[in-house]
Amino acid sequence: MGNLSSPGPSGPPHAPVRRFPAQPESVAEARRSARAELAGAPQELAETAELLLSELATNAVLHARTEFEVSVSRSGDTVRVQVSDRLPARGLVPQERRPDPGTGLGLVLVEELAARYGTETGEERKTVWFELGPDGSASPPSGWANAEPPSGPLDTVTLVDMPDALYTAAGYRRHALLRELTLAAAGGDGISVRPQDLATAHDMSNVLTACVAAARRTQPSEGNIRSLRVSVPADAAPALFTLRRVLEMAEEAAGDERLLTRPSLPQNRVFHQWLFDQITSQLSGGKPTAWTVVPREPGASPSELASWDPRQVRDSRVPTIAADEEDRIVAANDPAADLLGWQEDDLLGQPLTVLIPEHLRQRHVSAFTSLQLTGRPRILGRSVPLPALHRDGRQIPVRLLIQTQETADGRTVFVAQLTPRAVDPSERKPRKERAAPQAEPDEQYEPGTQLLEPSGVTSGGETDVTALERLSLLTDTRSALSGSPDLTEGLQHVCRVLTRRLADWCVLDLLDERGHVDRVSVAHREPWRMTPDVREGRLPPVSEAARGPLARVLRGAGPLLLTEIPAVNQAHPLDARHLELFEQLGGTSAVVAPLRVRREVLGALTVARGEGRRPFTEKDLPLVDDLVRNLALGVDNVRLYQETRDIAERLQHSLLPVLPESEHLQVAARYASSSTTAQVGGDWYDCFRVPGGETALVIGDVAGHDLEAAVAMSQLRSMLRGIAVDRREPPEVVLRRLDLANHSLYREATATCVYALVKGPEQGPWELRHSSAGHPPPLLTTEDGDTRYLDEGAGLLLGMDPQLPRRGARTPLPARSTVLLYTDGLVERRGASLDKGLALLRRHTAELAREPLDVFCDELLIGLGADSDDDIAILAVRPTPSS
DSSP: OOOOOOOOOTTTTOOOOEEEETHHHHHHHHHHHHHHHHTTOHHHHHHHHHHHHHHHHHHHIIIIOEEEEEEEEETTEEEEEEEEETTTTSSSOEEEOOOOOTTTOOOHHHHHSSSSEEEEEEEEEEEEEEEOOOTSSSSSSSSOOOOOOOOEEEEEEEEEEHHHHHHHHHHHHHHHHHHHHHHHHTOOSSOOOOOOHHHHHHHHHHHHHHHHHHHHHHHOOOSSEEEEEEEEHHHHHHHHHHHHHHHHHHHHHHHHTTTSSSOOHHHHHHHHHHHHHHHHHHHTTTTOOGGGGOOTTTTTTTTSOOOOHHHHHHOOSSSSEEEEEEEEEEOHHHHHHHHHHHHHHHHTTGGGGGGSHHHHHHHHHHHHHHHHHHHOSSSSEEEEEEEEEOOOOOEEEEEEEEEEETTSSSSSEEEEEEEESSOOOOOOOGGSSSSOOOOOTTOOOOOTTEEOOOOOOOOOOOOOOOHHHHHHHHHHHHHHHHOOHHHHHHHHHHHHHHHHHHHHHHEEEEEOOOOOOEEEEEEEEEGOOTTTTTTOOOOOOOOEEEEEOOOOOOTOOOOOSSSOOOOOSSSSSHHHHHHHHHHHHEEEEEEEEEEEEEEEEEEEEEEEOOTOOOOOOOOOGHHHHHHHHHHHHHHHHHHHHHHHHHHHHHHHHHHHHHHOOOOOOOEEEEEEOOSSOOOOOEEEEEEEEEETTTTEEEEESOOOSHHHHHHHHHHHHHHHHHHHHHHHHHHHHHHHHHHHHHHOOOOOEEEEEEEEEEOOOOTTOEEEEEESSSSSOOEEOOOOOOOOOOOOEEEBBBBBOOOOOOOOOEEEEEETOEEEEGGGGGGTTTTTTTTHHHHHHHHHHOOOTOHHHHHHHHHHHHHHHHTOOOOOOEEEEEEEEOO
């Protein structure tokens, strides 16, 4: 128990003061002392006082590291508690408020539960106090003093493009890790960290928080990212090095579950590396490096610099689901709900496992738990092919991309985009079914809006663009769109070009095949102006009631020159959404122009200028008209290409076979198109029974990535089926006949292929007979995890020399072994050797040898198919004797 003394100068009269040494055991002693002093007080009041005293005493032990004094007094239903330390120079460092305060947020608990609280600083001591009363909701008349940077020589560093939400999350995690590491080390938990290093790390962490907090107060910003000039101690580099080293130890201890707090997620760790590097580098004379240009591994950065906002999910055109740190769905949009057979509101609050097939559910829980416990991601930031579960029980092949975002109060949200891997033909309407919008001749226009047809005159005057600048701008926008395989990405690049060269901000809205309006891009020359209120995504529909500039342009009018911006008092939601941009981003003049091609309106471009800039005039109309003509042609070309690709993709998926069922032979297959290109390949697989009872396995890859390759693939598949069923010959003979037929009909086509037969009675033994035409070798994995590639039977690819004899091979198949056929997209990666990819495949199949065959296939795609720039087909077979 601590020493009893007379009341200190800051304590109330007759309140006993007890002194405690700076050691963790003192916290419990102080709590027991308070319990004794509050004997007879209401239970809830006494328990709250004990809780808050415990937090303040812990702070004194961790941060002041001096003897501390505790005073507890009670007057009626009011309790006053004071905790004093002997380090008045070190002020409090309150953390960001969170809705779920946890370890390391004692001052937040005091703010939430105390009626009054504050600090008193004298020459010899600092006192933190709080009062509890019958009315706990009373607003405190005072609060914590702002944390101030330390005195002494200071130097200034610049943190360029620092994301506020990520800074908050990383700071919370840093303080929590240091606090728990200190307590664990003091408890003799086998953590070997020097006390002086812990003290230095705590002090530097608090100094850093105080310095950045002071900069944020004096340099306010409404944006999600900001560039801060921060004054830090000129000699901070050695202490920062110690802080970095101690944090690494804390992360390791948290990952080993030796701390009560969880380790940081990758983006927090990478952010701290950047933050520490910026300070130490600039203190040594280095130049600032923006956070936005720091290279990071997949999953190590938020999907956006903006803090999390549920509207980002709701407005997205891609099926999107968001889950919290408890793996529960917190947001979903209509495309995701439609894809998975749910109502959007019904998904909210559900565990994420309702969207995961049963055979992968336990592995998801294990992976998510591992992420929380170790901080090591498995699929964050990677495009992974796997199945999602429809509400009716069927599986939907998707590509899953999960990225993290931070909330304004420092929590993490996992945002998942589910891109369907197959296009349902019924979901698309032919282009010709949608009539081109026509302008209404009797339409009434708002004051300040001019309907102008391009006059063909060139711009002139010293404030206008020159002919060379005009040509350069047209060339740059054309290149921005044509240089991207993705339409949305290309249009976003176009907007960035226009905000650098023509306007303060610009917006691109497109009509889709069904006539829906999508806002695909909003850009501003000053990115900090892009607050969460400025949203992309689906817009309200065009209707007869919509009379604003955007609606008129989408119906065929324009281009429109806006010399006065109408007020946002429009009755129609589409008009309001468009004009809100001028309130959010500013703007005193604008041009709204249609993207029109072949008498069809594809969308609209809005470019605007604000105060201090030359307003748009009629002289700008020819340039804007040339821009939208270029954009319209580019959009039309990309859509035509997409339609061609969709035809090939649907052809590919229509040829994927229904796998035969057998009690003694399990078969599973997967197909995943490329995640990084807009091309379609010639990968295929097949499985069927031949006369005589054998099961035929086929996998192949036609050279090329276009509709021609997909057609050639379908023809090869059909020919191979016909030859195999008709001739009932060994695989090497069947492949030679296929090569002859292919050469006779399509002399230019080349392809790789494996044809195999699985033979054997229900109880075994089984045998695999196969022949390969230039294809990667089959992989055999036994139940015990032994693996080997079946290299025998290899030969030239199809189309090279059809007269050359081919070799065959026979391999015994042990019960419950797995034969895997696959295309090269599973093992080939740009910049990596094929041998490395093949070795990695062996390691994965060995680990999955005893898993169900569906899990085996899905896990291979998750582990090896993420971010593949080629299509992937896999076919697995496993002989299993009936019990």
